[in-house]
Amino acid sequence: MPDFGFSLSKSSSVSLDSLDLGLYGELERLEPGVKTCMACGSCSAACTASVWSGMSVRKLILNLQRGKDVEKMLGSCMLCGKCSMVCPRGINTRHLILSLCRIYKKQ
Amino acid sequence: MKERFASGFDPFVLPFLLGMIFVLGYCAYGIVRILLQLPRKDRRRFLLSLITPHIILKNVWDIFCNCLLHVKLWKRNKMLGFMHSSIAFGWFMLILLGHIEVMAYCPDRIRFFYYPIFFNYFVAENESTIGGAVLFFLMDFFLLMILTGIVLAVVKRVRSRIFGMRRTTRLSLMDNIGLYSLWAIFPLRLLAESFTAHISGGSFLTIPANWVFRQFLGNDLNMLPTWWAYSIALGVFMCVLPFTRYMHIPAEMMLIPMRNAGLRIRHPRKGFARIEVLSCPGCGVCIDACPMSVKKANIKDCTVYLNRQIRRGNEKRIEEISDKCLLCGKCEAVCQVGVEGPLLRMEQRAMRKYGLSQDFSGLDVSLLAPAASGAKVLYFSGCMTRLTPSIGKSVTSVLHKAGVGFRWMDEEGGLCCGRPLQTAGRYEQAAQLIRKNEELILGSGADTLVLSCPICYKIFSQDYKLPGVRVVNYATYFSELIASGRLNPVKSDICYVYHDPCESGRGCGYYDEPRKLLGAIAGIAEAPMSRSESVCCGGSLGSLTLEFAQREAMTRKSLENLYASRADAVATACPLCLATFSRYSERPVRDLSEILDLALKSEKASDRTVRG
Numbered sequence: 001m002p003d004f005g006f007s008l009s010k011s012s013s014v015s016l017d018s019l020d021l022g023l024y025g026e027l028e029r030l031e032p033g034v035k036t037c038m039a040c041g042s043c044s045a046a047c048t049a050s051v052w053s054g055m056s057v058r059k060l061i062l063n064l065q066r067g068k069d070v071e072k073m074l075g076s077c078m079l080c081g082k083c084s085m086v087c088p089r090g091i092n093t094r095h096l097i098l099s100l101c102r103i104y105k106k107q
Numbered sequence: 108m109k110e111r112f113a114s115g116f117d118p119f120v121l122p123f124l125l126g127m128i129f130v131l132g133y134c135a136y137g138i139v140r141i142l143l144q145l146p147r148k149d150r151r152r153f154l155l156s157l158i159t160p161h162i163i164l165k166n167v168w169d170i171f172c173n174c175l176l177h178v179k180l181w182k183r184n185k186m187l188g189f190m191h192s193s194i195a196f197g198w199f200m201l202i203l204l205g206h207i208e209v210m211a212y213c214p215d216r217i218r219f220f221y222y223p224i225f226f227n228y229f230v231a232e233n234e235s236t237i238g239g240a241v242l243f244f245l246m247d248f249f250l251l252m253i254l255t256g257i258v259l260a261v262v263k264r265v266r267s268r269i270f271g272m273r274r275t276t277r278l279s280l281m282d283n284i285g286l287y288s289l290w291a292i293f294p295l296r297l298l299a300e301s302f303t304a305h306i307s308g309g310s311f312l313t314i315p316a317n318w319v320f321r322q323f324l325g326n327d328l329n330m331l332p333t334w335w336a337y338s339i340a341l342g343v344f345m346c347v348l349p350f351t352r353y354m355h356i357p358a359e360m361m362l363i364p365m366r367n368a369g370l371r372i373r374h375p376r377k378g379f380a381r382i383e384v385l386s387c388p389g390c391g392v393c394i395d396a397c398p399m400s401v402k403k404a405n406i407k408d409c410t411v412y413l414n415r416q417i418r419r420g421n422e423k424r425i426e427e428i429s430d431k432c433l434l435c436g437k438c439e440a441v442c443q444v445g446v447e448g449p450l451l452r453m454e455q456r457a458m459r460k461y462g463l464s465q466d467f468s469g470l471d472v473s474l475l476a477p478a479a480s481g482a483k484v485l486y487f488s489g490c491m492t493r494l495t496p497s498i499g500k501s502v503t504s505v506l507h508k509a510g511v512g513f514r515w516m517d518e519e520g521g522l523c524c525g526r527p528l529q530t531a532g533r534y535e536q537a538a539q540l541i542r543k544n545e546e547l548i549l550g551s552g553a554d555t556l557v558l559s560c561p562i563c564y565k566i567f568s569q570d571y572k573l574p575g576v577r578v579v580n581y582a583t584y585f586s587e588l589i590a591s592g593r594l595n596p597v598k599s600d601i602c603y604v605y606h607d608p609c610e611s612g613r614g615c616g617y618y619d620e621p622r623k624l625l626g627a628i629a630g631i632a633e634a635p636m637s638r639s640e641s642v643c644c645g646g647s648l649g650s651l652t653l654e655f656a657q658r659e660a661m662t663r664k665s666l667e668n669l670y671a672s673r674a675d676a677v678a679t680a681c682p683l684c685l686a687t688f689s690r691y692s693e694r695p696v697r698d699l700s701e702i703l704d705l706a707l708k709s710e711k712a713s714d715r716t717v718r719g
């Protein structure tokens with residue numbers, strides 16, 4: 001295919017039957033704010049780590065909700081807290097990440 | 108003086124004796140336990156310090172000043188200082204004088220524990236007590252001193268506002284038992300000694316009281332019950348002591364030598380930390396000081412309650428309290444015992460187990476390296492500055508105007524300084540970032556690192572190892588540029604009040620330089636609470652769990668203090684303070700660099716090229 005400088009995203013169907021939402025469920029309990037995320041992406045724009053790691057809290061939350069892996073993203077957060085300062089929903093994203101790191105189980 | 112009883116004993120001393128044996132035994136056990144908890148090196152260091160003459164002197168002096176006279180408390184609050192020192196010092200003197208009396212009149216009885224305490228019951232006055240009159244007078248004098256202290260203590264319990272305290276600690280059941288038995292001890296002692304004063308002699312308090320009692324209770328049978336009551340009050344107090352806040356009395360006598368030996372907290376519960384926690388008398392000074400306490404619901408998260416929960420071993424509450432704190436350091440600054448509230452919490456956070464730990468040790472930082480150039484000055488703005496770009500802009504503008512050749516290390520983004528990880532208790536990860544940043548800075552060939560964020564400044568100046576590189580806060584650097592004539596600001600007539608950021612202020616003791624710079628470029632006013640008493644803006648990253656909305660009240664409270672200076676505007680030296688204040692402030696808030704840049708507007712472009 002010719003390179004247009006952009007491409008179509010791969011189809012990413014989510015099978016609700018085979019999904020494991022255990023991690024997300026537990027996170028909801030520890031940091032209920034996560035439920036109010038509207039995926040605005042402010043956190044990703046502000047993120048210090050995104051430059052070199054692709055970290056994005058927005059994507060992290062979406063991935064969790066879809067039962068996808070978040071290990072790489074989590075592993076690059078420096079807890080600088082800027083994401084929580086810009087979140088229009090006032091979600092304590094820093095605490096969200098810390099809580100997630102605590103309950104995370106490596107595959 | 109002659110003795111009234113050949114045996115030198117009466118059953119009423121038993122409650123006191125039991126209490127005394129219990130409390131001494133408990134303390135001995137506690138000391139051994141704590142010593143065993145210390146790391147081997149610390150233990151050696153501590154034991155050695157106990158036989159080092161100059162440290163012994165310092166220990167004695169410090170214990171005298173702090174435990175007995177409460178010098179630090181006096182400085183903070185005269186009424187509280189008087190109350191505590193009159194009880195502590197007065198009691199100490201009663202015990203000391205009691206021993207002197209026994210030594211003077213019946214030296215062979217000194218081996219009886221209880222003799223100095225109940226001396227007046229066991230002796231009868233004869234003609235030879237002229238010398239004793241002074242002692243008797245002193246005994247009554249110090250008893251009166253303690254009684255004044257107790258009266259004040261009662262008043263304080265009922266109306267703490269008289270002492271200038273808005274809030275005092277809520278007592279637990281055990282604390283209440285301890286409190287009431289302590290209050291009872293001294294009036295009972297007065298009663299007991301008064302009932303025997305016609306036999307044992309007394310002075311200005313006990314003799315008149317004795318005369319009054321004899322008018323309507325002319326019967327020596329009343330003597331014994333009051334001595335029993337006095338002894339029981341002492342016994343109860345000493346039996347509950349280990350389970351109440353009064354444990355601070357023996358604990359602080361241990362804390363001072365340990366601190367003088369140079370020990371530090373190495374575990375949130377054991378060893379030195381344990382002694383620190385036990386040394387907290389629950390005075391409650393840290394409650395009013397804590398910025399979180401503007402919200403009533405947060406009062407139970409102040410350091411005094413952290414100490415209490417640690418004593419009780421309430422794990423759930425310890426975790427909650429540890430996570431909520433802003434780590435602003437104010438409780439530590441006002442605490443006269445020196446309980447390191449923020450550090451205790453950080454250590455607590457550091458104890459946690461994580462399923463996933465970040466690892467930055469393998470990070471390839473070549474992409475983040477500052478552009479190769481001959482410029483010897485590096486500017487690191489820190490990640491927080493990316494949310495307040497005006498700071499980065501004005502810092503670089505000022506540097507340009509001064510003709511300083513520099514490189515902006517993280518203009519396109521960089522690594523975090525590691526301080527936020529540190530405050531979250533992720534020490535290892537913070538150390539990895541520190542090493543990466545060191546690598547970047549040392550590799551750049553620069554010899555000066557200018558910082559405009561106090562959070563970075565704290566960790567860069569205290570934990571980074573950068574041989575050959577001078578780490579300097581922008582306020583100092585700019586003052587130097589002004590002094591050397593490379594910057595010629597026109598002093599503005601706006602009056603600013605400077606807000607000390609916690610991390611550079613209490614965190615690094617960096618108070619004078621920013622004021623010096625501000626004074627050179629604008630009018631300056633002082634807030635009622637400033638320097639080490641400055642009130643955190645509420646935006647601190649130290650807190651892990653405080654929600655955005657919960658912080659507003661803290662920010663407003665901090666602003667209130669700044670407004671009280673009557674300044675036109677607020678000056679800060681912290682991107683986080685700037686962002687936090689700007690949200691709610693009714694007066695303009697500016698960073699030092701912005702104020703300086705404004706004051707340089709008159710600089711002509713031509714001047715620059717000449718000097719550059």
Ligand code: SF4
Pocket residue numbers: 036037038039040041042043044057058083086087088089090091093
């Ligand atoms: S800024 Fe807040 S609301 Fe927006 S995507 Fe991030 S977490 Fe969600």
Ligand code: SF4
Pocket residue numbers: 043046047048049050055056057076077078079080081082083084093094097
């Ligand atoms: S705390 Fe983590 S996710 Fe949030 S901005 Fe900082 S590096 Fe990014």
Ligand code: SF4
Pocket residue numbers: 386387388389390391392393394410411414438441442443444445446
């Ligand atoms: S921590 Fe310090 S200031 Fe707070 S109650 Fe204890 S002794 Fe008082």
Ligand code: SF4
Pocket residue numbers: 396397398399408409410432433434435436437438439448449
């Ligand atoms: S460090 Fe600050 S916020 Fe934390 S308990 Fe002490 S005074 Fe309160």
Ligand code: SF4
Pocket residue numbers: 433435561562607608609610611642643644645646647648681683684687
């Ligand atoms: S933002 Fe400023 S005032 Fe607030 S904690 Fe940080 S340094 Fe302190």
